[in-house]
Amino acid sequence: MKACQIDSKTHHGINVLRGVFAIMVVAAHSLDLAIKSFAPELAETQTGRLLQATIGNGFYWVMGFFVLSGFCIQLSVQTSYAKGRYSLKSYLAARVTRIAPLFYIALLFAAAVEFIAHWLGTRPPVWQTGINITAFLGNVFFTQNVTGWFGSYAPAWSITCEMAYYLFWPVALWLSG
Numbered sequence: 463m464k465a466c467q468i469d470s471k472t473h474h475g476i477n478v479l480r481g482v483f484a485i486m487v488v489a490a491h492s493l494d495l496a497i498k499s500f501a502p503e504l505a506e507t508q509t510g511r512l513l514q515a516t517i518g519n520g521f522y523w524v525m526g527f528f529v530l531s532g533f534c535i536q537l538s539v540q541t542s543y544a545k546g547r548y549s550l551k552s553y554l555a556a557r558v559t560r561i562a563p564l565f566y567i568a569l570l571f572a573a574a575v576e577f578i579a580h581w582l583g584t585r586p587p588v589w590q591t592g593i594n595i596t597a598f599l600g601n602v603f604f605t606q607n608v609t610g611w612f613g614s615y616a617p618a619w620s621i622t623c624e625m626a627y628y629l630f631w632p633v634a635l636w637l638s639g
Contacts, residue, residue, distance in 0.1 A: 468537070476530055483527035490520030491617050499586045524620050531624070535631060543635065550632050557628040565621060569601050572615040585613075 468476075493513060497505050504510040535557075542548045576593050579585035593613055600609030607622030 476534065480527060480530045480534070483523050483530065486517070486523035487520050487527065487617075490518050490523055493518040494520070495586075520617070528620070528623065528627075532627060535628070539631060539635060548635075553632060554628070557625075561621065561624065565618070566602075569598075569612075569615055569618070572613065573598065576613045576615075 497510060497514070497518075501510075505514065539548060539553065542553075576585065580593060594610060597606065597610040597612040600606040601612050601615060601618060604622055604625040606612065606615075607619045611619060
């Protein structure tokens with residue numbers, strides 16, 4: 463298998479664009495929360511609709527991030543495979559250690575905020591899924607897009623897709639042979 467090669471300037475540009483997509487995902491969720499919690503009347507205005515259709519449409523930002531991340535993963539795997547240094551064990555370890563630590567810290571933070579807000583009676587009704595132990599455990603095992611979303615951590619649905627891709631890629635590589 464011959465590895466695709468790109469120069470360092472292009473690689474840097476791809477990583478910058480991935481960063482922009484990640485920031486836009488956060489911006490979209492923040493805008494959604496702000497409008498629903500603090501200015502619901504804005505949603506019915508022309509400005510509100512424009513904001514929600516552009517900056518606030520996180521799905522597009524997530525998909526852009528997925529496409530670029532998939533390209534980077536494919537490039538990395540192909541390069542190591544072409545050099546004879548590919549190992550399924552190291553590949554999976556690299557993928558999990560990139561996502562899991564921060565993911566679990568954020569999940570615990572979200573759970574703490576959810577329970578405190580619920581206890582104080584100040585939990586915003588934005589996330590209709592509420593506090594659900596099954597959904598929380600689904601997040602623990604990266605199956606939240608299948609088992610349900612945990613309250614304010616609902617935007618983490620995309621991690622299920624990313625983890626599925628991480629598992630799919632080595633199988634596709636093995637099948638291509």
